[in-house]
Amino acid sequence: xxxxxxxLNFLTxxxxxxxxxxxxxxxxxxxxxxxxxxxxxxxxxxxxxFGGEAIANYSELLTGGVSAAGGVPVSTMMWNxxxxxxxxxxxxxxxxxxxxxxxxxxxxxxxxxxxWMIFITLMLPVEVRILPTFDVIARLEMLNTWAGLTIxxxxxxxxxxxxxxxxxxxxxxxxxAARIDRAGPLRFFWxxxxxxxxxxxxxLFIILFIFGWNQYLxxxxxxxxQDLYTIVMGIQRMANAGESLPIWHLVMGTAILALLxxxxxxxxxxxxxxxxxxxxxx
Amino acid sequence: MxxxxxxxxxWLPYLLVLPQIIITLVFFIWPSWQALxxxxxxxxxxxxxxxxxxxxxxxxxxxxxxYLKSFWTTxxxxxxxTFLAMSIALLLAVAANxxxxxxxxxxxxxxxxxxxxxxxxxxxxYFLLNPSIGIVSYWLESVGVEWNHYVNGGQALLLVIVxxxxxQISYNFLFFLAGLQSIPKSLLEAAAIDKAGPIRxxxxxxxxxxxxxxxxxxxxxxxxxxxxxxxxxxATTNGGPADATSVxxxxxxxSGFVGQDYGSSAAQSVVLMGLVVVITFxxxxxxxxxxxx
Amino acid sequence: MAAVELxxxxxTYPGNVKAVEGANFAIENGEFIVLVGPSxxxxxxxxxxxxxxxxxxxGNVHIGGSVVxxxxxxxxxxxxxxxxxxLYPHMSVYNNMAYGLKNSGMRRxxxxxxxDKAASTLQLEPYLxxxxxxxxxxxxxxxAMGRAIVREPKVFLFDEPLSNLDAKLRTHMRSELKxxxxxxxxxxxxxxxxxxxxxxxxxxxxxxxxxxxEQIGTPMELYDRPSTxxxxxxxxxxxxxxxxxxxxxAQEFAKLAGKKPGEAxxxxxxxxxxxxxxGRAKGIIAQVGMREVLGSETMLHLGFAxxxxxxxxxxxxxxxxxxDEIKIxxxxxxxxxxxxxxxxx
Numbered sequence: 015x016x017x018x019x020x021x022l023n024f025l026t027x028x029x030x031x032x033x034x035x036x037x038x039x040x041x042x043x044x045x046x047x048x049x050x051x052x053x054x055x056x057x058x059x060x061x062x063x064f065g066g067e068a069i070a071n072y073s074e075l076l077t078g079g080v081s082a083a084g085g086v087p088v089s090t091m092m093w094n095x096x097x098x099x100x101x102x103x104x105x106x107x108x109x110x111x112x113x114x115x116x117x118x119x120x121x122x123x124x125x126x127x128x129x130w131m132i133f134i135t136l137m138l139p140v141e142v143r144i145l146p147t148f149d150v151i152a153r154l155e156m157l158n159t160w161a162g163l164t165i166x167x168x169x170x171x172x173x174x175x176x177x178x179x180x181x182x183x184x185x186x187x188x189x190x191a192a193r194i195d196r197a198g199p200l201r202f203f204w205x206x207x208x209x210x211x212x213x214x215x216x217x218l219f220i221i222l223f224i225f226g227w228n229q230y231l232x233x234x235x236x237x238x239x240q241d242l243y244t245i246v247m248g249i250q251r252m253a254n255a256g257e258s259l260p261i262w263h264l265v266m267g268t269a270i271l272a273l274l275x276x277x278x279x280x281x282x283x284x285x286x287x288x289x290x291x292x293x294x295x296x
Numbered sequence: 297m298x299x300x301x302x303x304x305x306x307w308l309p310y311l312l313v314l315p316q317i318i319i320t321l322v323f324f325i326w327p328s329w330q331a332l333x334x335x336x337x338x339x340x341x342x343x344x345x346x347x348x349x350x351x352x353x354x355x356x357x358x359x360x361x362x363y364l365k366s367f368w369t370t371x372x373x374x375x376x377x378t379f380l381a382m383s384i385a386l387l388l389a390v391a392a393n394x395x396x397x398x399x400x401x402x403x404x405x406x407x408x409x410x411x412x413x414x415x416x417x418x419x420x421x422y423f424l425l426n427p428s429i430g431i432v433s434y435w436l437e438s439v440g441v442e443w444n445h446y447v448n449g450g451q452a453l454l455l456v457i458v459x460x461x462x463x464q465i466s467y468n469f470l471f472f473l474a475g476l477q478s479i480p481k482s483l484l485e486a487a488a489i490d491k492a493g494p495i496r497x498x499x500x501x502x503x504x505x506x507x508x509x510x511x512x513x514x515x516x517x518x519x520x521x522x523x524x525x526x527x528x529x530x531a532t533t534n535g536g537p538a539d540a541t542s543v544x545x546x547x548x549x550x551s552g553f554v555g556q557d558y559g560s561s562a563a564q565s566v567v568l569m570g571l572v573v574v575i576t577f578x579x580x581x582x583x584x585x586x587x588x589x
Numbered sequence: 590m591a592a593v594e595l596x597x598x599x600x601t602y603p604g605n606v607k608a609v610e611g612a613n614f615a616i617e618n619g620e621f622i623v624l625v626g627p628s629x630x631x632x633x634x635x636x637x638x639x640x641x642x643x644x645x646x647x648g649n650v651h652i653g654g655s656v657v658x659x660x661x662x663x664x665x666x667x668x669x670x671x672x673x674x675x676l677y678p679h680m681s682v683y684n685n686m687a688y689g690l691k692n693s694g695m696r697r698x699x700x701x702x703x704x705d706k707a708a709s710t711l712q713l714e715p716y717l718x719x720x721x722x723x724x725x726x727x728x729x730x731x732x733a734m735g736r737a738i739v740r741e742p743k744v745f746l747f748d749e750p751l752s753n754l755d756a757k758l759r760t761h762m763r764s765e766l767k768x769x770x771x772x773x774x775x776x777x778x779x780x781x782x783x784x785x786x787x788x789x790x791x792x793x794x795x796x797x798x799x800x801x802x803e804q805i806g807t808p809m810e811l812y813d814r815p816s817t818x819x820x821x822x823x824x825x826x827x828x829x830x831x832x833x834x835x836x837x838x839a840q841e842f843a844k845l846a847g848k849k850p851g852e853a854x855x856x857x858x859x860x861x862x863x864x865x866x867x868g869r870a871k872g873i874i875a876q877v878g879m880r881e882v883l884g885s886e887t888m889l890h891l892g893f894a895x896x897x898x899x900x901x902x903x904x905x906x907x908x909x910x911x912x913d914e915i916k917i918x919x920x921x922x923x924x925x926x927x928x929x930x931x932x933x934x
Contacts, residue, residue: 022494026391033388034405037465040420041412043431047423058434109315116312121302128313135324137576141523141545142568145552145561146327146334154322169319187675190642191736195689196663199303205688209679228413230527231549246413250531253419262423269416276411284404291410291470 048267091245101164102226114177136171217290224276245272335562353563370543374521380461385468393476410466418528421459449540475509515579591615592776599647608634610800621777623791630797668737669746674729676721683717686736703739747779818931830899832856838897847921850934855927860902862923872916
C-alpha cells in the first residue's frame with residue numbers, strides 16, 4: 015500500500031485469515047461429519063477431523079438414499095438437479111439472446127411495450143406470486159414435469175438486459191458491412207453476433223447454472239413425486255424429518271454433494287464467474 | 297436505446313421475442329394479475345364459491361398481530377443480515393485490497409460460498425448450532441451461553457441471520473473489492489502526503505468514494521434478505537419456533553399452501569409486490585449513477 | 590449509360606431536417622469521383638444512399654441504368670470501404686474477404702481464386718490467416734479494400750477510409766488507391782473532408798455545403814474558376830484571398846486587374862496571383878509581416894494601408910531578396926469576381 019506499517023500488515027492478514035476460516039469452517043465441519051459413523055456424531059463434542067466412513071457413507075447415499083427422504087437415492091436427485099440446471103441455463107440464454115437481438119436490431123410496433131414487459135419481471139420474483147403461478151402450472155398439467163421445472167424460470171430480465179447492453183456496444187459499421195455482404199438478419203445473428211457474444215454467454219452460463227442448480231422454492235412446489243426431487247430441495251426433508259432426529263452424517267454428506275458442483279464451477283472458472291456477476295449487475 | 301442501423305423485417309422480430317413474451321405473460325404477468333384479483337375475494341375451504349370483499353383481506357392482514365409481527369421480524373432480519381454481511385465483507389475487502397499480491401488468492405478462498413444454496417447454508421449452520429451435538433453450540437455452552445433454537449425464538453432468528461449473512465459475505469466482498477480497486481491510488485497517496493493516516497484515509501476518502509457500490513449492495517442485500525431467504529428458513533426452522541422466524545415471504549407460502557387461505561396469501565403477495573416495486577424504484581432512481589467496473 | 594446517376598436526390602430526416610437537397614449528377618464508368626465538403630454537408634449521406642444504407646426520401650438513384658431505391662445494399666452490386674474498416678473481428682482475413690461471396694452462393698474454388706488475386710494485388714498474402722486484431726491500421730485498410738475488390742462490383746464506395754491513418758501512411762495509401770483505380774478501371778466514389786485528398790485523387794470533384802452541391806468539376810476547374818465564394822475558400826491551401834470591393838485596397842487591385850463587372854462585390858485572388866513590381870510600374874504598396882519559409886516556397890503575409898491583409902506565395906529564393914516593403918500587382922486572368930450572393934461572375 016502507501017506506507018510500510020508492519021503491524022497493520024500483520025492485522026490485515028489476521029483479518030483475512032479469520033475471514034477465510036469463518037467462511038470455510040461450516041463446510042469443513044459438514045465434510046468431516048459426513049465421514050463419521052452415527053455414533054461418533056451422537057454426542058458433543060463431535061470430532062473436528064475426518065473419520066473413516068467416507069466411502070461407506072457416500073456409497074450409501076448415492077445408492078440407497080435416506081429413508082426419511084423417501085428412499086430416493088441421492089444420485090437420482092443429483093441427476094435431476096443437473097438436468098434442471100442445464101435446462102434452465104440453456105433455455106434462458108436462448109430465449110434472452112433472441113429477445114435482445116429483436117429489441118436492439120429491429121424497429122417494430124410495441125417494441126418498447128415488450129421491453130417494459132420484460133423489465134417488469136425484475137419486480138416479480140417467484141416468492142411474490144407463489145400460489146397463482148402454481149395454479150397456472152397445475153392447470154397446464156405441468157406439475158411433476160421437467161418442463162414445469164424449467165420453462166417458467168427461463169424468462170428473466172437480467173440475461174436479456176445483459177445481451178442488450180452488449181449488442182449496443184457493437185459498432186454500427188459491422189452491421190452495415192454485413193448488409194453489403196448480403197447477410198440478412200438471421201445470417202448476421204449467426205455468423206457475426208453470436209461468435210462475438212461468446213465470452214458473455216460463457217460468463218452468463220456459469221451464473222445461470224448456479225442459479226438453476228440452487229433453486230429451492232420452485233422444485234418444492236412443482237414436484238410431488240419423489241423421483242423428480244432435486245438435491246437442494248431434497249435436503250429439507252432429510253433435515254426436518256419430523257419426529258425422528260436427522261441422520262446427520264448422511265444429511266451433511268448430502269449437503270456436500272449438493273454444493274460441490276456449483277462450487278467447483280465457481281472455483282474452476284473464477285475469472286469468467288466474476289465477469290458474469292459484474293456484468294449482470296450493471 | 298436503439299441503434300442507428302436496423303433491419304427492415306416486419307414479422308421476424310415478433311418471432312424472436314415470442315418465447316420470452318409468452319413465458320413472461322403466462323408465468324409472470326398472468327399469475328401476478330391473478331394474485332391481485334384474488335386478493336379481493338374470500339374463498340371457502342373447498343374452493344367452490346368466492347365472495348368479493350374489496351379490501352377486507354388487506355384490512356384483516358394489517359390488523360392481524362401475527363402479520364404485523366412478521367413485518368417486524370422481516371425488518372429485523374433484513375437489517376441484521378445486511379449490516380452483518382456488508383460490514384464483514386467490507387472489512388475483508390479492505391484487507392484484501394491492501395495485500396495486492398495475494399489479493400486474487402484470497403479472493404478465490406472467499407468467493408466460493410456464493411455458489412452454496414441458501415438452503416444448504418441453513419442446514420449446515422443448523423447442524424453447527426444443534427443444541428445437543430452442534431460444535432458451535434458446544435463452544436457457546438462452554439462459555440456459559442445456553443443454546444437451543446428449537447425453543448428460544450430469538451436464538452432461532454439469530455441462527456437464520458448468521459447463516460444468511462454467511463452466504464452473502466462473498467457476494468458483497470466481490471463488489472467491494474472491485475469498488476476499492478477502482479479508486480485511483482493517486483488520491484490516497486495525495487492524502488498520505490497531506491498527513492492522513494490509514495484510518496482517516498479510509499473514512500474520509502475511500503468510504504465516500506465507495507458509496508455508489510455501498511448503496512447498490514445495500515439494495516441487493518435487502519432484496520436478498522427479503523426474498524431469497526425463504527429456502528433457508530423453510531429448510532431449517534420452518535418459521536418457528538412460534539413464528540419467531542416467520543418472515544413475510546415465508547408467511548405467503550405458509551398461508552397459501554399450508555393454511556389454504558388463498559385470499560390472505562394473495563393479499564400478502566400483493567403487499568410484497570408493492571415492496572419490490574418500491575425497492576426497484578429506489579434502485580433505478582438513485583443507484584443508476586454507479587461506478588462502472 | 591452512366592455508372593451511377595443521381596436524379597434530384599434528397600434526404601429529409603424526421604423533424605424536417607434536410608440533410609441533402611436536390612442532388613443531380615451523373616458519374617461515368619471508370620471515373621474517380623470525390624465528394625468533398627465540411628462536416629455535416631451531406632456527402633456521407635449521399636454515399637450511404639447510393640449504398641442503400643440510408644433510405645432515399647426524394648428522387649431516384651440509378652446504378653448501371655436501373656433505379657435501385659428499393660434494393661437492399663447486398664443487391665446493388667456495390668462494395669464499400671468504411672472509415673473504421675468494419676472488419677469482422679472474429680474472422681480471419683481470408684474469411685472476411687470470403688464472407689460476402691459465400692453469401693452469394695459462389696463456389697469455393699472461385700472464391701479462392703478471387704481472394705488470391707486480390708491478396709496479391711494488395712500484398713496481403715502473408716496475412717490471410719490472421720485476425721484483424723493482429724494487423725496494423727494500414728494492413729486493416731488493405732483488407733477492407735480486398736473485401737471490396739473480390740466482389741468485383743459495378744461501383745466502389747469509400748467513406749473517408751484514410752481519416753484514421755497517420756499522415757505519412759495517408760499519403761502512401763493515396764497513391765496506392767490511385768494506382769488501384771487505374772489497375773481495376775472501376776468506378777470509384779470517394780468521400781473525404783480533406784480538400785488536398787480530393788484534389789490529388791479525383792477525376793472530378795463534387796463539392797458540397799449544407800446539403801447542396803456547390804460545384805462539380807475537375808480539380809483545376811474548381812481551383813481556377815470556383816463558382817462560389819464557398820468553393821473558393823474551401824479549395825486550395827492557403828485559401829484564396831477575398832477582398833470586399835468597398836475597401837480601398839480592393840479597388841486598387843480591381844483597377845490593376847482590368848475591367849470590373851458591375852454587380853461584383855468581392856474580388857478573389859489566389860496567393861500565386863500576385864507579382865512583385867519595381868521601379869515606376871503600377872502597383873500597390875504592401876508591408877511584409879510574417880514570412881513562412883516552407884522549403885522551396887515562401888508564404889508572405891502582407892498588410893495594406895487600409896488594414897486589409899493577404900497571403901502571397903513566392904519562390905524562397907526570390908522572397909529572400911525582398912525587403913519589408915514591396916509593390917505588387919495582379920494578373921487579370923487570375924481575378925475572380927463574385928456578386929452579392931457569392932456566385933462567380
